[in-house]
Amino acid sequence: MTTFVDRVELHVAAGNGGHGCASVHREKFKPLGGPDGGNGGRGGDVILVVDQSVTTLLEYHHSPHRKATNGKPGEGGNRAGKDGQDLVLYVPDGTVVLDKKGEVLADLVGHGTTYVAAEGGRGGLGNAALSSARRKAPGFALLGVPGDLQDIVLELKTVADVALVGYPSAGKSSLISVLSAAKPKIADYPFTTLVPNLGVVTAGSTVYTIADVPGLIPGASQGRGLGLEFLRHVERCSVLVHVLDTATLESDRDPVSDLDVIEEELKQYGGLEDRPRIVVLNKIDIPDGQDLADMIRPDLEERGYRVFEVSAVARTGLKELSFALAEIVAQARAAKPKEEATRIVIRPKAVDDAGFTVTYEEHEDVYRVRGEKPERWVRQTDFNNDEAVGYLADRLNRLGVEDALMKAGARAGDGVAIGAEENAVVFDWEPTLMAGAEMLGRRGEDHRFDAPRPAAQRRRDRDAERDDAEREYDDFNPF
Numbered sequence: 001m002t003t004f005v006d007r008v009e010l011h012v013a014a015g016n017g018g019h020g021c022a023s024v025h026r027e028k029f030k031p032l033g034g035p036d037g038g039n040g041g042r043g044g045d046v047i048l049v050v051d052q053s054v055t056t057l058l059e060y061h062h063s064p065h066r067k068a069t070n071g072k073p074g075e076g077g078n079r080a081g082k083d084g085q086d087l088v089l090y091v092p093d094g095t096v097v098l099d100k101k102g103e104v105l106a107d108l109v110g111h112g113t114t115y116v117a118a119e120g121g122r123g124g125l126g127n128a129a130l131s132s133a134r135r136k137a138p139g140f141a142l143l144g145v146p147g148d149l150q151d152i153v154l155e156l157k158t159v160a161d162v163a164l165v166g167y168p169s170a171g172k173s174s175l176i177s178v179l180s181a182a183k184p185k186i187a188d189y190p191f192t193t194l195v196p197n198l199g200v201v202t203a204g205s206t207v208y209t210i211a212d213v214p215g216l217i218p219g220a221s222q223g224r225g226l227g228l229e230f231l232r233h234v235e236r237c238s239v240l241v242h243v244l245d246t247a248t249l250e251s252d253r254d255p256v257s258d259l260d261v262i263e264e265e266l267k268q269y270g271g272l273e274d275r276p277r278i279v280v281l282n283k284i285d286i287p288d289g290q291d292l293a294d295m296i297r298p299d300l301e302e303r304g305y306r307v308f309e310v311s312a313v314a315r316t317g318l319k320e321l322s323f324a325l326a327e328i329v330a331q332a333r334a335a336k337p338k339e340e341a342t343r344i345v346i347r348p349k350a351v352d353d354a355g356f357t358v359t360y361e362e363h364e365d366v367y368r369v370r371g372e373k374p375e376r377w378v379r380q381t382d383f384n385n386d387e388a389v390g391y392l393a394d395r396l397n398r399l400g401v402e403d404a405l406m407k408a409g410a411r412a413g414d415g416v417a418i419g420a421e422e423n424a425v426v427f428d429w430e431p432t433l434m435a436g437a438e439m440l441g442r443r444g445e446d447h448r449f450d451a452p453r454p455a456a457q458r459r460r461d462r463d464a465e466r467d468d469a470e471r472e473y474d475d476f477n478p479f
Helices: 058-062 172-179 227-234 255-269 287-302 318-335 372-379 386-399 401-407 454-476
Strands: 007-013 046-050 065-067 087-091 095-098 104-108 114-118 149-156 162-165 197-203 206-212 239-245 277-282 306-309 356-361 366-371 415-418 425-428
Touching (some): 007 114, 172 197, 172 318, 255 287, 306 318, 372 386
Parallel strands (some): 162 206, 277 306
Antiparallel strands (some): 095 104
8 A cells, every 4th residue: 555655646626715795784764774684705825835734635535626615605794704724734835836848936844834726705794895986786796706726736845955866776875774763664576676775873962864765776866767757865965875785696796886777867957966975885793794895895995985995784884874964954954044934925916917918819809808807807797797797897898908909900790708718708898888886777687788789780790791601602502
């Protein structure tokens, strides 16, 4: 059974905003009490939070679909709907958030670091909030905005100070078990270790973490074996330790060639050229292992490596190794910039957020309007209510959409689409519409929809002429 997962695809959905309420206050002796519909509540966010007690992404591997709660709709009596509850997802320290294309959205390092993966939709305004001096009793309310839907990828890059790299069965698991209190599975066959193991080592006053990175063989950086799955766990380490087997039973291998192969894989993976290296010659308790270590040590030191001869079984040479690693880790920590406490960063939108674009799409014969405000207003409009549709037309007119359409060459009767292709609202454009705020009538109605629409009639006439022409062609050419 899988117990360690370091990469998952997560489908998160923020809560939808609650709908506003259209209500009129009714009380004895007050037949026209005025609008009292409350606003809808905000939808809940989906938030990723780093928790040191979480070490794997296994929970999200089993249940990758997560959704925050929706906001409650408003009610009469000026009662606002309750906000949706935020959904907090705890992730391990060192989790990287990516989009479907592989671009990094956030690098979550440090306990308590947060990232809003999906933002909840805002609640719709009730008719009490929409009333004005000219529109005293609106017969409509705004709908809540749907929450964000995001498909993200979570990758765990282990936050460790030291990474043990080497061939399978080189003794990495044995070494981490004697240097720390970690208890990894140890056996005499390759690929015993299937997941990275973490241990905590204390050397004098320095405490550091050490990671056993499994599965490195020739071609690991291209996906052979398990190397590509776990090479990401090397990226955050301060020092790399090459664990070389001086008592290997394979005739076509030797410690120096093993070192060259692993270095080539690290080079192909990239980004690790600046990390200090240490070479550990393991299994010197075996006579042949000690002889081979004495033979190759001068060559390794000539290459510039610090070499340590150890035996995980006999527990020799471990103290010198642990203090040498502690020294390098301490130097790396001192060179890092001072860490600051996690702060809440507020990024308000620009003051001029009323921007929009109007483009003509010839293949669909429509003028497409894209912009944060127009698209949000469309999602908030109840198209079953004529007064709400008229209110939308007034808002778009005041925003300058009508002027932009004229400049783009749109004429009466042309198709206009607001929003992306998959969820756009398409309508026939009628220019120079009067503002509807002062056009009084019964609640829920707009007088402009009672007027004839010559542009729509012209379009229907064109469709009818095309249908007649197709029928005539079929009658003339029955085959």
